[in-house]
Amino acid sequence: MRAATFGNLLPRVDQFTSRVDDVGLDAVCRGDVEAFAKLFARFQGPIFRYAAHMCGRDAADDVVQETFLALLRRPDRYDSTRGTVVSYLFGIARHFVLKRLTSREVASLDGDPDEHQSADPVDQPTVLDSLTREETIDAVRVAIQSLPPAYREVVVLCELQEMSYAAAADVVQCPVGTVRSRLHRARSLLVMKLSPSATGSRK
Amino acid sequence: MNEPQVNDRLTSALRAVAADDEQLNTSAAVQARLLAEVGSMARARRRRTRIIALAIAAGLLLAIATPVWRARVRPPAATRAAVVSESGRGSADEVSTDFFPLAYSNVPAPAGHMVRIQVPRTALASFGVTSFASADDASVLADVVVGDDGLARAVRFVRLVGK
Numbered sequence: 001m002r003a004a005t006f007g008n009l010l011p012r013v014d015q016f017t018s019r020v021d022d023v024g025l026d027a028v029c030r031g032d033v034e035a036f037a038k039l040f041a042r043f044q045g046p047i048f049r050y051a052a053h054m055c056g057r058d059a060a061d062d063v064v065q066e067t068f069l070a071l072l073r074r075p076d077r078y079d080s081t082r083g084t085v086v087s088y089l090f091g092i093a094r095h096f097v098l099k100r101l102t103s104r105e106v107a108s109l110d111g112d113p114d115e116h117q118s119a120d121p122v123d124q125p126t127v128l129d130s131l132t133r134e135e136t137i138d139a140v141r142v143a144i145q146s147l148p149p150a151y152r153e154v155v156v157l158c159e160l161q162e163m164s165y166a167a168a169a170d171v172v173q174c175p176v177g178t179v180r181s182r183l184h185r186a187r188s189l190l191v192m193k194l195s196p197s198a199t200g201s202r203k
Numbered sequence: 204m205n206e207p208q209v210n211d212r213l214t215s216a217l218r219a220v221a222a223d224d225e226q227l228n229t230s231a232a233v234q235a236r237l238l239a240e241v242g243s244m245a246r247a248r249r250r251r252t253r254i255i256a257l258a259i260a261a262g263l264l265l266a267i268a269t270p271v272w273r274a275r276v277r278p279p280a281a282t283r284a285a286v287v288s289e290s291g292r293g294s295a296d297e298v299s300t301d302f303f304p305l306a307y308s309n310v311p312a313p314a315g316h317m318v319r320i321q322v323p324r325t326a327l328a329s330f331g332v333t334s335f336a337s338a339d340d341a342s343v344l345a346d347v348v349v350g351d352d353g354l355a356r357a358v359r360f361v362r363l364v365g366k
Contacts (some may be wrong), residue, residue, distance in 0.1 A: 031241060036241045045228050061228075
């Protein structure tokens, strides 16, 4: 068995708490190209990755473009008292992501897909121990991609983007408790999907 | 493998995916398009600002210059009488038309003066005045308001009654 090494853990990022005054949104609204370049450099990555996980990499570029264009054309819609800039940007991005999902997938985002509620396979062994880092990443990507959108979304926001539950709830527009429970179920499903019986032995 | 171990493994695997995701970024073409959009929006904004500033400046200029110009081209009656008196036509009664604006009447003038000249009687017709002078007069008197810049602003026609 080859031990997987995960030494390159993501540092906790603080960009999800950014408010209007420290991202230069005012300057962007005045048409300051340099300020926009800074804002874009800071937030395009998380939004691109969120969109890529939710509706594919091909569409992610378009989602990012539409998100920032919406911000540029209607900056007055941002209300700093209602949340952070990044929550606002993710909210716009989510809107464009939803337009690209099928109606069935969108319905599952609004409600709670409870067909998997009974999933509780955390005691199962996983294939993760037996894979190289690259294989692990590929396997987890496939497992995430196969999750229902509502679960996939919280995994992307809370696990991959390291957003707090509150920030994720702000983006998803649901209570924090819902985010927490979805994440719990999503993790259980991921373990189940990564079990040797689900993936086939890779030793 | 117990539950905490499975959870730890899963968390580590997810972080590996997150670390791998770091290389995923928006294409340079999208960034270029957005920067171009910001630039064009900034230019449009500057154009709008310039037009508004010019409109405000023009409005202010009109608001300030119009009363000044009116005060200058319509001197009080006492002043007009003084001008007539100074030019040696004091005892004669005069009848005059209203002032007619000339081509440069809209150009503000900080100061000016009135000049009396003699013009052919046909000049009356060009201002639509038909019955001001007798048919025997070959010429008529006219008061022309001239600004300090030398441009004529207005004219009126004068007839000496007591002559």
